[in-house]
Amino acid sequence: MNLKLVFKVVGRILQIEAAAMVLPLAVALLYREDPSPFLWSIAIVAAAGFLLAATPTRQHFYIREGFAAVGLIWLITGLVGALPFWFSGHFASFVDCVFESCSGFTTTGASILTNIEALPKGILFWRSLTHWMGGMGVLVLATAVLPSMGIRSHYLTQAESPGPVFSKLVPKQSQSSKILYSIYCALTLAEVACLKLAGMPLYDAFIHAFGTAGTGGFSNRNASVGAYGSFAIDMIISVFILLFSLNFAVYFLLLTKKFKEILQSDELRFFLIAVAGATVLISINIYPIYSNLLETFRYAFFQVCSIISTTGFSTTDWSFWPNFSHAVLVLLMFCGACAGSTGGGMKCSRVLILFRSIRREIHRIIHPRSVEVIKLDGKVADEDTVRSVLIFIGCYLLVILSAALVISLDGFSFTVSFTSALTCVSNVGPGLEAVGPAGNFFAFSHLSKLVMSLCMIIGRLEIFPVLVLFSRSTWRRA
Amino acid sequence: MKIVIVGNGKVGYSLAEQLVREKHDITVVDVREDPLRRAADSLDIMVVRGNGVSADVLREAGVVGADLLVAATNSDEVNMICCLTAKNLGTKYTIARIRNQEYTASLAELRRNLKIDTIINPESATAVEISRLLRFPSAANIETFCRGRVELMGFRLQENDFLVGKPLHALSAQVKKLSLLFCAVERGGQMIIPNGSFVPSVDDKLYLIGRPDSLDQFFRLLGRYAPKVKQVFLVGGGKISMYLASILDRAGIKLKIVELDEKRCRQISERFPRAMTICGDGTDQELLESENLSSYDAFVALTDRDEDNLIISLYAMQQGLPKIITKCNRENYAGIARSVGLDSVISPKFITASHILRLVRGMQNSQGSVMNSFHRIAGGAAEAMEFTVTASTRHLGVALKDLSLRPGVLIAVIVRGQDIIIPEGSTALQSDDKVIIISCNSGITGLNDIYAPERSASGTSGGQQ
Numbered sequence: 011m012n013l014k015l016v017f018k019v020v021g022r023i024l025q026i027e028a029a030a031m032v033l034p035l036a037v038a039l040l041y042r043e044d045p046s047p048f049l050w051s052i053a054i055v056a057a058a059g060f061l062l063a064a065t066p067t068r069q070h071f072y073i074r075e076g077f078a079a080v081g082l083i084w085l086i087t088g089l090v091g092a093l094p095f096w097f098s099g100h101f102a103s104f105v106d107c108v109f110e111s112c113s114g115f116t117t118t119g120a121s122i123l124t125n126i127e128a129l130p131k132g133i134l135f136w137r138s139l140t141h142w143m144g145g146m147g148v149l150v151l152a153t154a155v156l157p158s159m160g161i162r163s164h165y166l167t168q169a170e171s172p173g174p175v176f177s178k179l180v181p182k183q184s185q186s187s188k189i190l191y192s193i194y195c196a197l198t199l200a201e202v203a204c205l206k207l208a209g210m211p212l213y214d215a216f217i218h219a220f221g222t223a224g225t226g227g228f229s230n231r232n233a234s235v236g237a238y239g240s241f242a243i244d245m246i247i248s249v250f251i252l253l254f255s256l257n258f259a260v261y262f263l264l265l266t267k268k269f270k271e272i273l274q275s276d277e278l279r280f281f282l283i284a285v286a287g288a289t290v291l292i293s294i295n296i297y298p299i300y301s302n303l304l305e306t307f308r309y310a311f312f313q314v315c316s317i318i319s320t321t322g323f324s325t326t327d328w329s330f331w332p333n334f335s336h337a338v339l340v341l342l343m344f345c346g347a348c349a350g351s352t353g354g355g356m357k358c359s360r361v362l363i364l365f366r367s368i369r370r371e372i373h374r375i376i377h378p379r380s381v382e383v384i385k386l387d388g389k390v391a392d393e394d395t396v397r398s399v400l401i402f403i404g405c406y407l408l409v410i411l412s413a414a415l416v417i418s419l420d421g422f423s424f425t426v427s428f429t430s431a432l433t434c435v436s437n438v439g440p441g442l443e444a445v446g447p448a449g450n451f452f453a454f455s456h457l458s459k460l461v462m463s464l465c466m467i468i469g470r471l472e473i474f475p476v477l478v479l480f481s482r483s484t485w486r487r488a
Numbered sequence: 489m490k491i492v493i494v495g496n497g498k499v500g501y502s503l504a505e506q507l508v509r510e511k512h513d514i515t516v517v518d519v520r521e522d523p524l525r526r527a528a529d530s531l532d533i534m535v536v537r538g539n540g541v542s543a544d545v546l547r548e549a550g551v552v553g554a555d556l557l558v559a560a561t562n563s564d565e566v567n568m569i570c571c572l573t574a575k576n577l578g579t580k581y582t583i584a585r586i587r588n589q590e591y592t593a594s595l596a597e598l599r600r601n602l603k604i605d606t607i608i609n610p611e612s613a614t615a616v617e618i619s620r621l622l623r624f625p626s627a628a629n630i631e632t633f634c635r636g637r638v639e640l641m642g643f644r645l646q647e648n649d650f651l652v653g654k655p656l657h658a659l660s661a662q663v664k665k666l667s668l669l670f671c672a673v674e675r676g677g678q679m680i681i682p683n684g685s686f687v688p689s690v691d692d693k694l695y696l697i698g699r700p701d702s703l704d705q706f707f708r709l710l711g712r713y714a715p716k717v718k719q720v721f722l723v724g725g726g727k728i729s730m731y732l733a734s735i736l737d738r739a740g741i742k743l744k745i746v747e748l749d750e751k752r753c754r755q756i757s758e759r760f761p762r763a764m765t766i767c768g769d770g771t772d773q774e775l776l777e778s779e780n781l782s783s784y785d786a787f788v789a790l791t792d793r794d795e796d797n798l799i800i801s802l803y804a805m806q807q808g809l810p811k812i813i814t815k816c817n818r819e820n821y822a823g824i825a826r827s828v829g830l831d832s833v834i835s836p837k838f839i840t841a842s843h844i845l846r847l848v849r850g851m852q853n854s855q856g857s858v859m860n861s862f863h864r865i866a867g868g869a870a871e872a873m874e875f876t877v878t879a880s881t882r883h884l885g886v887a888l889k890d891l892s893l894r895p896g897v898l899i900a901v902i903v904r905g906q907d908i909i910i911p912e913g914s915t916a917l918q919s920d921d922k923v924i925i926i927s928c929n930s931g932i933t934g935l936n937d938i939y940a941p942e943r944s945a946s947g948t949s950g951g952q953q
């Protein structure tokens with residue numbers, strides 16, 4: 011393990027994070043708020059960044075360092091993001107700040123705040139900016155803006171990019187990262203413009219665009235998107251949520267006019283069918299509450315998009331919806347968005363591979379000597395990929411269950427313990443009952459909050475980069 | 489440039505590695521999953537799995553609008569089809585590796601009919617390289633420029649050479665009169681471009697550039713002039729050996745070829761009746777001894793295994809053979825071999841990759857000047873390039889002492905018409921000159937790249953003696 015090199019990379023990332031804090035600082039100054047929380051944080055983070063980045067090192071970077079660096083960077087990022095919150099004095103404890111910061115960077119959107127609107131604008135801006143940075147990935151950003159990362163940077167981005175198969179858009183990693191971030195920025199700005207046109211104040215438009223882009227779900231209003239009560243805003247956000255939960259390679263294919271390949275994507279089809287199916291099921295289920303077709307569709311569609319993309323915005327308190335709707339939404343939390351998007355969850359392509367492996371297993375029982383390959387997007391998924399997907403899904407469930415076990419120590423109902431673990435690992439945000447759309451995570455113990463923060467990072471990095479950190483063989487010299 | 493490499497074997501990988509370092513966009517196509525994954529893990533490239541003859545696979549790899557396609561799979565036929573398909577899909581330039589001797593006779597037709605721009609045969613290129621080294625045994629390696637009118641050669645300094653311990657400017661008039669230049673020194677794995685005050689020491693590898701007859705004379709002065717090789721001991725009877733044998737046989741050099749496979753031995757003996765073919769294990773020292781190894785002028789180890797080649801070369805060195813050439817494909821082995829005194833280590837993979845690299849550099853360079861030849865010396869630590877000066881080259885007619893060159897760059901030789909000029913401070917470049925540049929940093933693609941970005945008054949043209 012080349013720790014020095016890992017430290018150097020961590021240092022570079024800290025520099026970027028310090029630079030990112032200049033934006034909320036500017037917002038704070040613009041609204042004549044106290045800039046000191048950001049000044050302190052920038053000073054600390056930048057100093058640490060420059061110190062670490064100056065570590066002299068040899069250039070040996072292998073997959074082990076890549077995974078360990080990613081895990082470490084995200085744990086440190088969680089702490090770094092908490093600094094402005096802590097210095098602002100609006101949070102009860104540092105653990106709360108860490109929870110909020112992890113929830114931001116991992117685009118979970120779960121909050122311990124009871125009255126969001128009481129916080130200064132600069133702090134809320136930082137809270138949402140963490141969504142935006144965490145959505146596409148801090149390291150992807152680093153490879154895009156720091157051309158001289160010098161090391162084999164695809165090890166880093168590979169560990170951070172969601173989905174079972176990692177593929178680049180173009181041969182060069184830095185170029186690939188730049189294309190991703192350009193698409194990301196363009197879509198975000200398009201959403202800001204749409205929201206502004208629909209009557210949202212510019213500041214709110216930015217906050218919600220960040221929340222949508224990273225599929226995070228932090229809002230600056232206590233009632234989330236529901237506070238605006240506007241049909242147009244609901245629809246704009248729903249549509250953009252869908253756009254951000256597609257594989258970004260789709261946009262690259264659109265730009266390079268390879269339409270045929272887009273149509274070949276099984277995952278895209280599966281995702282759209284899941285959204286449509288869930289919307290129809292929930293609409294039928296909740297129609298008696300609203301008894302108006304348009305209203306029913308509006309709430310059902312928004313909520314389905316918000317949950318399957320693992321965003322977690324809400325337009326209404328859906329705790330009062332019937333149990334069947336809750337069950338559908340919980341299933342969507344498992345499934346999650348497409349691979350290569352900014353969303354969380356297990357990812358549609360993994361669910362597809364799971365379904366196809368199950369079908370193959372059944373065929374094998376009936377025809378023991380049959381040979382069958384599993385295909386995804388018209389191409390053969392090699393057995394290594396299939397194996398890792400199945401292990402991933404197993405681990406995913408195991409992590410959720412173990413987290414639920416620890417959280418249940420706090421004495422909440424099983425539904426609360428389980429859905430709060432699920433919502434954290436899947437990076438959704440709201441769960442059911444006490445942690446539902448109108449609730450928050452304030453009441454949990456410090457232990458539970460730390461476990462949940464870790465769960466969010468485990469979910470965001472798709473488990474293994476974090477588990478690698480806890481493996482003894484990572485740290486062994488030989 | 490956008491470059492697609494089909495076939496991720498030894499050459500394909502080594503080429504991708506080099507080209508990535510020069511900041512090109514590389515896509516590698518192969519049918520095998522494992523080597524592809526290894527390539528994607530260690531290089532910043534894109535990989536596509538599939539057969540290079542399929543138009544769909546090639547399209548996915550981005551050959552439409554690509555600048556270059558290199559087909560280096562292990563099948564000549566696949567390489568040919570691949571180049572043809574790519575060309576029809578809109579690739580600008582195609583290079584195919586074709587190694588079967590049956591095709592060698594009709595290369596020109598193949599090139600024309602299949603629209604292949606360049607055909608590379610690694611084995612034959614390696615054989616040519618070896619024959620060049622055998623023709624001039626004093627040097628550890630040798631490269632030619634301007635159709636052989638200028639030669640660059642490297643040799644290692646020994647304890648009682650008169651060069652040791654004296655600065656270069658203090659050399660005797662006899663040496664200074666010769667038309668040659670000490671253009672680079674490899675010391676402890678580092679490249680140095682020497683100036684007049686440079687003091688050579690034992691075990692330095694010096695690189696000399698100049699007219700072949702001057703170099704000859706220099707080696708005579710040094711007392712190292714080895715007469716031409718007359719008998720060569722060859723171990724291994726593979727493709728390279730066949731090409732090499734036919735070159736050496738034509739030059740009237742006596743050959744002894746040791747090969748393990750009896751059938752293969754028969755074929756060799758059928759093709760080269762004058763050569764002596766021995767069927768036996770070339771790694772067996774007893775066999776080598778009984779075949780009178782120590783009486784030969786040169787030894788060439790060409791078996792399939794790098795390890796065997798190195799060991800038997802060391803054995804030959806111990807037996808006191810004046811010239812030993814070792815084939816070794818693994819770069820890390822080559823470094824070790826050099827450190828124990830095996831100077832002439834050659835790698836077919838490296839030779840092929842250098843060849844293609846030269847083409848790429850030439851293509852990349854759109855203005856300024858045309859690159860005529862390109863050689864990597866000292867295991868790739870420095871490069872020697874030949875350019876033709878054109879009207880668009882900057883600073884024409886300015887004396888070299890008034891120019892500031894990039895650090896690590898040296899103008900070694902200027903060929904003007906029939907004259908071969910070793911430049912001095914007052915020499916100036918003229919249009920239509922051929923210039924040979926030595927550079928320690930990679931990435932010079934045109935003559936205009938040799939100038940320092942900002943002009944400073946203190947610049948000189950480097951180490952002229």
